[in-house]
Amino acid sequence: KKNPIMRNAFLSLLLLLVLLTACVTRQPAQTSVAAPQLPDSVQQVYNRLFLEGVCQMQSTHYDAAYDLFKEAIHLNPQAPEAYFGLGVMLLQNNLTEGENGLPLLERAVELDPDNEDYLLMLSRAYLGADEMEKMVPLCQRLLAKRYSEPTCEMLYYSFIKQEKFEEAIRVIDRMEQHEGEATDESVARRFYALNKMADTCKAFQMAEEYYQRDTMSVAALHFYNILAINLQSHLPVVANYLRQAIRRSSNDVELQMALFYNTQCQPNCSEESRTLLHHLLCGNDLTARQK
Numbered sequence: 001k002k003n004p005i006m007r008n009a010f011l012s013l014l015l016l017l018v019l020l021t022a023c024v025t026r027q028p029a030q031t032s033v034a035a036p037q038l039p040d041s042v043q044q045v046y047n048r049l050f051l052e053g054v055c056q057m058q059s060t061h062y063d064a065a066y067d068l069f070k071e072a073i074h075l076n077p078q079a080p081e082a083y084f085g086l087g088v089m090l091l092q093n094n095l096t097e098g099e100n101g102l103p104l105l106e107r108a109v110e111l112d113p114d115n116e117d118y119l120l121m122l123s124r125a126y127l128g129a130d131e132m133e134k135m136v137p138l139c140q141r142l143l144a145k146r147y148s149e150p151t152c153e154m155l156y157y158s159f160i161k162q163e164k165f166e167e168a169i170r171v172i173d174r175m176e177q178h179e180g181e182a183t184d185e186s187v188a189r190r191f192y193a194l195n196k197m198a199d200t201c202k203a204f205q206m207a208e209e210y211y212q213r214d215t216m217s218v219a220a221l222h223f224y225n226i227l228a229i230n231l232q233s234h235l236p237v238v239a240n241y242l243r244q245a246i247r248r249s250s251n252d253v254e255l256q257m258a259l260f261y262n263t264q265c266q267p268n269c270s271e272e273s274r275t276l277l278h279h280l281l282c283g284n285d286l287t288a289r290q291k
Contacts, residue, residue, distance in 0.1 A: 042075060052190070053082075070086070080112040081288045083111070084118055087102065087108060089127070101125070123142065130161075139158070152174060156171045156189060165195070165201075190210065190228065195226075195230055221242065222254070225261070232265065239269070241264060
């Protein structure tokens with residue numbers, strides 16, 4: 001589990017780098033109307049205000065940072081990084097009494113629509129505000145540019161929240177395809193979505209198709225078994241898969257326990273269930289606490 005203090009420090013450093021880079025290397029905003037060029041003297045004042053605003057924000061002097069960002073925006077209303085900095089500060093520190101940070105992030109994206117950092121932060125803001133209909137198109141725009149695991153994760157959770165479980169599974173497909181393999185985490189996310197589907201026939205069809213891609217996947221088999229137990233369906237089919245897996249790995253106690261729980265749910269497997277229980281309790285593979 002990630003240390004929240006280290007994570008927040010990393011995010012703050014990342015934000016600082018994004019803001020400073022935006023000020024130094026910002027390209028002209030891609031809007032329908034070209035942004036007017038500021039006189040050098042005004043641009044220098046703007047840069048000082050903006051950079052001082054960033055420093056004050058990092059020092060948690062939010063009132064001073066707010067005033068500096070506002071002055072910078074007043075000098076250059078076409079500068080996306082000032083809207084971005086102010087918007088992020090308001091959102092991340094819950095400073096929303098007088099002004100909402102979300103419209104400021106939207107303005108930053110409007111002024112610099114190809115900036116991936118802005119798009120990602122706005123997507124997170126939409127997720128936090130439960131505005132999924134706005135978040136999903138942004139995530140898709142980001143993924144059209146390049147693959148991003150955080151973007152896929154946001155898209156997955158947004159579909160789960162909207163109960164669009166097949167769409168969520170397609171996101172997992174994309175993640176596994178990009179990584180070249182399934183992970184225990186991706187398998188867990190897939191079967192969580194399958195477990196939530198209203199159409200249980202479709203859920204088991206998709207589970208079966210997925211398991212058949214790699215019948216050696218122990219993680220997929222365990223989650224398939226959990227799905228069968230939770231929904232009280234396809235238990236004999238999964239039990240056969242478990243027996244095959246146990247024949248391959250006769251010392252795998254977790255597979256034996258999975259088969260025990262499966263057969264517990266099948267009245268016609270009571271004898272097998274008792275045999276498994278006796279073997280598990282009398283064997284030396286389980287700790288006393290596990291028994």
